[in-house]
Amino acid sequence: MIEPKWQRYWDVNKTFRCPELPDPNGAGKLYVLDMFPYPSGAGLHVGHPEGYTATDIYCRYWRMRGKSVLHPMGYDAFGLPAEEYAIRTNTPPRKSTEANIANFTRQLKMLGFSYDWDRVLATTDVEYFRWTQWIFLVLFDTWYDPETKKGRPISELPIPQEVQARGDDAVERYRDSQRLAYQDDALVNWCPALGTVLANEEVIDGRSERGDHPVQRIPLRQWMLRITAYADRLLGDLDSLDWPAGIKKLQADWIGRSSGAEVDFPVIDPASFAQWKQSRSASGFPRELKRPDGEEHVLRIYTTRPDTLYGATYMVIAPEHPLVKTITTPEQMRSVEAYCEAAAFKSDRDRTEGDKKKTGVFTGAYAINPVTGLPIPIWIADYVLISYGTGAIMAVPAHDTRDYEFAKTYGLSIVQVVRPDSATDEELNAIERGEVCFAGYGISIQSGSLTGLASQDAKTRIIAELTKYGLGREAVNYKLRDWLFSRQRFWGEPFPILHELDADGKPNGRIRAVSPSDLPVDLPHLEDFKPHGRPEPPLAKADDSWLYVTLDGKRYRRETNTMPQWAGSCWYYLRFISPRADGAFVDREQEAAWMPVDLYIGGAEHAVLHLLYARFWHKVLYDRGYVSHTEPFQKLVNQGMILSYAFRDQRGALISSDQVIEQEDGEVRHRETGEPLEKIVAKMSKSLKNVIDPEGVVQEYGADSLRLYEMFMGPLEATKPWSMQGVNGVRNFLDRVWRLIIDSRAEENLLVDSISDAPPTPDQNRVIHLTTQAVTRDIEALSFNTAIARLMEFVNFFTKETVRPRSAMETLVLLLSPLAPHLAEELWQALGHSESLAYHPWPAYDEALTKLSEIEVPLQINGKLRAKVVVPAGCAEADLEHAARNHDRLQELLGGKSIVKVIVVKDRMVNFVVK
RNA sequence: GCCAAAGUGGCGGAAUGGCAGACGCGCUGGACUCAAAAUCCAGUGCCCGCAAGGGCGUGUGGGUUCGACUCCCACCUUUGGUACCA
Structure with missing residues (x-):
């Protein structure tokens, strides 16, 4: 098993550890980010490795080109599913979340991704959400100045005369009303059965999406974030981003100016x-x-x-x-x-x-x-x-x-x-x-x-x-509304906010931020975090020792709402830069050196919410001088969804795939009724039994096959259906690469006899340089399906060659290595190298050597292909026309017709317009 | 309804306005084998033809052009997204 061997090698040698700062003598920095996963109990699905493989190829390529590459991974681990699971099984959410994270890590490592695992983080880490809370305090401490169009410290907020006249309390209240994080009475979707408020997206026809319970609209005092203040900048700055036009438009429409x-x-x-x-x-x-x-x-x-x-x-x-x-x-x-x-x-x-x-x-x-x-x-x-x-x-x-x-x-x-x-x-x-x-x-x-x-x-x-x-x-x-930021859930970040109590122990309406030095505010241990049917957050049931705080002689009760799942993902890309920084959410020097994210790949489902929220936080941090760029994600690419085949009967009902028999002629019928079925493409779902488990694919075909197949299926951004036969196809290709170099009859990895130290023939050399050129171009353009096709052509060509120059084989291995790293490392070793190829210089190509000396040029009459003529490459247009006119077949066809016009395109074609 | 993306062989998909169908799957034939698998070789858009060759072909209809899968207009279909935002 060569895959575990190399995964261990990379792990032990920390091959992909990223330096704190980009190498000043290198080819520059590159920050490539995946949308980090929610670690569900189900483990990875095939959609995860799609985007992750794409970024991994890109990173491995640019490392070989000498860039300092920051490529981290983490987990977005707060959220309702974990809490629901915890309630069902009566286990603390932290425990199940940790187990899920361990499983995800195992699965991700099994796929050979070149993450710097020393930087891994989870939004649920206390040391992480300490800084999430700290950023909330920044929002709390900021007001938006419409004059300068900037967020400014609340201490700089001008207080109107009439407010000042009404005393300190009025001033305090006025300040609170102007903060970017403020409280308001909002109408919320309250679901008594689930014991929580729900987002609009979670309510269908007045009932909860989960469990189908009734939902009411009730007013609740909620934390809001004043994202509307930034509406104009969030809209205007879209212009500067290299994002898909569709996503930009989606955000623009969501802002809805x-x-x-x-x-x-x-x-x-x-x-x-x-x-x-x-x-x-x-x-x-x-x-x-x-x-x-x-x-x-x-x-x-x-x-x-x-x-x-x-x-x-x-x-x-x-x-x-x-x-x-x-x-x-x-x-x-x-x-x-x-x-x-x-x-x-x-x-x-x-x-x-x-x-x-x-x-x-x-x-x-x-x-x-x-x-x-x-x-x-x-x-x-x-x-x-x-x-x-x-x-x-x-x-x-x-x-x-x-x-x-x-x-x-x-x-x-x-x-x-x-x-x-x-x-x-x-x-x-x-x-x-x-x-x-x-x-x-x-x-x-x-x-x-x-x-x-x-x-x-x-x-x-x-x-x-x-x-x-x-x-x-x-x-x-604007259509954009302020962001309802609090949830009545246990499994989220506690707000670093204290409510002042009067002599009777009732909140008097004054609030106070927890001092940054007192962060983090950890979640209390709760025996019982189940919903109780009242719109009081579960944290209200915490011990008094957590709930009540005395400061400067005043008694306070902690805020018991928690933050929504989006909070942690709003800034994780910053923490990756200095994940263990102790004195700040991110190290200033490192932030300036690595930001912005150069390539961000993920699903389009986050087109508005996450990507808008993160941009908003980033702009506030920028206004307050904590980060050096106005936008976090310079280039964004959305991977397409991977679908699977499903079956439909004549009535249009979907049939579970275990109820289907595929006959040899390709007809599909119902296992029991024999009814002919229609093969369609549908989302993977448990009920259709058409879910592909990536771990199973790795076990059967290997990680390189899974990676290569997901990239070969079609363009990264396209929606495309899974085919097991396709997986088998790329596996065959990898086997062919192996046999091209390794003598499979031997026990050990001996090279095949046809490998020689002789220099490549001119034909071979042309294939080498042409392939290098094409693969280089395609990887840079994220066009991995065509890059793989070019490598297949290379292998097809050299399979027929009885003499295979070692240098050609080395080039092949290097070109293949970002895509199928395990196989490539093994072959690299077999070719006599003792070091990993991860930082070996990428093969160069000479464009002059990619050209044929003689080319076949199509000859057209009235735009229709009629003949071909062989001429020296790069021959002058006049010579090309001359050769075309003298072509026997063409002369025959042109006989008796008058030539109105001749169009000659150098090296491409000749077209005779005749009457 | 609106917005976006996309319609190319049996299937997934390639093609800076210049040889449509690269590459892969599948299929057919052959080699190897007692046989099968694996592997290797050859073929494979459709129609006519023994062949040479010809005709037709990128959702439909029009247009621009010497030349259109590619650009323009209209329409049809599919897939996503969105929904009374005044």
Whole structure:
């Protein structure tokens, strides 16, 4: 078994240990990162080795090219599955997590990845999350200055006069409200059965994804991170990144910047509108609306289409809007209350999923359209979300599909104010009659001073007018929300936060950060961390000795929420740089030397959450001067998903693969019914019994075969199906490489007789240089499938050669070594080397030697291939044309036709255009 | 609905606008063998033809070009993602 031998060798010799700083005499630094795995009990699946092999090849290649390579691995080990498993088996999560990590490490080493194992870390290591907590304190100690567009220390926060006047307590509260980490009452998905809040993604149709338990929306005081402050920078800096365009777009859409205007609609008697307008004209547009009081109410809306303001025929506010209670008329109160109550029960997802039938209820109240002066009805509908914009909209049914649908349902009036630039009369009539909704840009009509303007110009114009009369202003909105950062779970990082208690032992609302010198705040030992059905975190059940702290004569209770799983993965790439650093989360000098990550490979499922969260933390750390770059991951590549074959019967039902018989003619039938089945490609799943276990593949075919197959399947970024026959194919190739060099009849590794010290023949030399060139280019481009194909061609060629120069075989072994390192090391040794080839210089190639002296050039007539002519390589175009014209076959075909034009491409082709 | 990626032999897939199908799987034939496996050699897009050769071929329809898998337009299909964001 040569694989364990070399794995031991690399381990014992620490072959892939990375220096603290890049070698100043080397070819530069390279930081290559894998998305570290969640160590589940199931072990590695075939998707892990795909990305990990790709990065491993890249690293091994660049080491041979002389770069200092940082290539670490770790574990993202906090999280709900571990906790659930712990509850089921009644074992502490730390114990099962450690066992899973040990298993993952064993499996990863079995695949021969060239990680620097001295740098391994887990987010659950106390010494790791000590610094996760420390970074949280940085967030807590930072406010975002919109002037400089930077995060700054909270001590530099200017305190407004009126706050200062109200005393220290008010100042403290004001500071707390401006921090990047702050507490807020948020509506959360609370699942009593699971005893935790759930992310929106974990709730389906009002029930939990796990266990199918009911989920309620309840307000809970939660920790939030002010990621919205960084929305503009997170969006703008995407430009500088070498990421797939699709992922950038996904992030941009997630941030969801839109621009438009805010407009105020007064809820008053039409008779007093003129007076209101005049007072607004004088006072200007108020920065913030006063809390609802007295007679005069104002609805502020946000719109991206202020140019359609004249077409606003009604308004809609969210059921949670603060004005619901105050403006609803007594007659409507009952139905409004019923509607709002029903809406409260639904989650955001519920409200937006399923059938999109619009529902709503009339408040009985009217607002004045500030440009037409006409009263328009105010409705409540759950298609308006309180969490976006101002929670209220102006409805323009003629030019917004949602408003249109709503208006049609409730018989509200539709007024057209935009005419399409180009449309048939029929279409124009249909819009005019309100039979269709036109949501595009065009020319404003029936819109006062805007009439005749193109939509974009109308926007600019109306915003100017609104601003002038104090009715509105230009505004920007984001879909991105602040990040709900706390969880009611045991298995996560405790917050380094203390709540001050009053004399009765109740929190008085003042909070205090744990001093950095008192970190880490370790998890307490809990006998019972099971959910109890109340939204109190499990840590509340900790011993008093953990829970209560006395500092400076004051009593405090620890924060009992824990951080979400994302926390640890937000900065692990920094810890890898100096994993044992004691005085800081990362060593400054080393950070500056290794960052940014030059290549980051992982699945596309992290396109938004992890990659956005990590960028956010990095920018805060940058603003506070702790890291030297604005972005962490310079180049990102998403590996494609590996699928597996599955079977479907005539009704379309999926059939478990152990129920299937494949016949010799390729037909597949059901084992019991004999029914013919369709072979399809599907995600691997337990129920389909089509899961491929990488460990089993290693046992049967070897790690090099698994690595090579996963790279040979197709382009790294493509989704592709697994085929065991394909694994066998690459295994055959590796065997052929072995037999090319090693005499398999002998017991020991003796070289085959045909290997000689003779120099390569010109033909052989051409193959050597051509292959070196192609493999070099392909590995650098992460095009491993074609690199392997080129090596196969090399082997096919030399298998036929009866004299195989040693130098050619050495080149082959070196070119193969990043892809199939175990076999390559063994062959390298057999070829007489005592050192590992891991740092042996990569073979060089001479482009001149890759060229043939004579080439065959295709001859076309009217673009159709008709003949070929052999000419010296690089021969002049005139000579090439001459050779083509003199070609017998071509002359025959050209006979009697007049040549209109001849296109000659040097070394490529000649095309005769004839009539 | 919207967004993204992709449609090439029996299958996975190759092809800076210039010989479509590299490489692998599968299949067919041959060598070796008592036989089988393994291995090696040859062939393998489809159609017509004994052959030489010819015709047709990269989802569909159009376009640009001397020349299109590749560029442009429209459409169809598949796979991901997303969902009332005003």
